[in-house]
Amino acid sequence: MSRASPKRDLLSITDVAAELPSLLDRALAMKRARARGDRTPTRPGANLALIFEKPSTRTRASFEVAASDLGGRGIYFAAKDMQLGRGETIGDTARVLSRYVDAIAYRAFRHEDEIELARHASVPVINALDDREHPCQILADLLTLKERWPDGFRGKRLAYIGDGNNVLHSLLLGCAISGLDLATASPAGYDPAPDIVELARKHAATSGARLTFTRDPREAAKGSDGLYTDVWVSMGDEAQKDAREKAFHGFQINDALLRLAAPDAWVLHDLPAHRGLEITDEVMDGPRAAIWDQAENRLHAQKAVLELLLPAPSGSAPA
Numbered sequence: 301m302s303r304a305s306p307k308r309d310l311l312s313i314t315d316v317a318a319e320l321p322s323l324l325d326r327a328l329a330m331k332r333a334r335a336r337g338d339r340t341p342t343r344p345g346a347n348l349a350l351i352f353e354k355p356s357t358r359t360r361a362s363f364e365v366a367a368s369d370l371g372g373r374g375i376y377f378a379a380k381d382m383q384l385g386r387g388e389t390i391g392d393t394a395r396v397l398s399r400y401v402d403a404i405a406y407r408a409f410r411h412e413d414e415i416e417l418a419r420h421a422s423v424p425v426i427n428a429l430d431d432r433e434h435p436c437q438i439l440a441d442l443l444t445l446k447e448r449w450p451d452g453f454r455g456k457r458l459a460y461i462g463d464g465n466n467v468l469h470s471l472l473l474g475c476a477i478s479g480l481d482l483a484t485a486s487p488a489g490y491d492p493a494p495d496i497v498e499l500a501r502k503h504a505a506t507s508g509a510r511l512t513f514t515r516d517p518r519e520a521a522k523g524s525d526g527l528y529t530d531v532w533v534s535m536g537d538e539a540q541k542d543a544r545e546k547a548f549h550g551f552q553i554n555d556a557l558l559r560l561a562a563p564d565a566w567v568l569h570d571l572p573a574h575r576g577l578e579i580t581d582e583v584m585d586g587p588r589a590a591i592w593d594q595a596e597n598r599l600h601a602q603k604a605v606l607e608l609l610l611p612a613p614s615g616s617a618p619a
């Protein structure tokens with residue numbers, strides 16, 4: 301695929317701050333088209349490498365199907381099976397893969413490695429989750445809320461109850477960019493990174509989003525238009541399982557917490573869920589759960605991302 305302009309990466313959700321509204325519009329349009337059976341291959345022949353250092357169900361499947369819908373294909377690599385696992389550098393891996401593929405999605409333990417891959421790749425690199433952010437997840441989450449709130453995010457408030465992790469980082473930034481108010485409740489010691497909070501505050505100053513932080517899940521949930529949680533033990537944090545389950549006691553999304561929110565509030569979870577820990581069966585399987593649409597929307601949001609980052613084939617009208 302010919303590349304006239306410099307390549308763009310999606311390492312942080314802030315990398316698509318300017319295009320966020322149009323990206324969500326495009327994702328929604330493609331979702332509706334797909335429901336009618338229209339999978340117009342706008343990026344024929346596009347090859348997407350998927351490098352995963354950690355397990356995945358949704359991200360892998362949705363990226364592979366996204367590439368296929370657009371007329372291309374995904375090529376999955378478990379990082380441990382690559383020469384990376386035997387000492388080949390990230391830089392050399394990036395240089396070589398860039399000779400074959402049109403983009404690389406990378407799920408990494410360390411954000412620094414994500415940056416290193418992007419620095420040496422001549423094709424776009426997409427963060428498929430690392431220890432700092434999970435931007436593709438939050439694009440799907442914002443799409444899920446946009447479908448439910450067609451009049452926009454202004455005046456709506458989401459409450460995030462849980463760990464100040466990669467998901468919360470991208471959510472803070474995504475809400476701040478989008479003008480969606482976010483109330484966060486995390487136990488002491490599990491706050492989001494200060495530099496992410498500072499960056500989110502800068503975006504919020506422009507968009508008008510109100511970002512608030514508390515230790516009390518009930519205070520965050522009260523009157524909110526949506527409740528969001530994530531696992532208490534992220535991939536890589538397994539050694540802290542016992543301490544974390546103790547610290548997060550009282551931070552569960554259950555019927556009692558949901559009753560404090562607005563009657564039409566939605567519940568979000570990026571999945572995989574640990575039923576009975578951060579969220580109950582009743583809530584997950586209940587009528588307010590937007591969780592399954594959220595998972596589906598990974599596909600539509602990532603199709604829009606691939607279109608944005610990959611040049612349209614020459615001679616074709618830009619999508």
Ligand code: CP
Pocket residue numbers: 355356357358359360429437570571572
């Ligand atoms: N939400 C998410 O990224 O799921 P996977 O780990 O299954 O990809």
Ligand code: NVA
Pocket residue numbers: 429465466467530531533534535536570571572
């Ligand atoms: N915070 C979780 C998200 C999983 C999709 C993790 O990093 O494991």
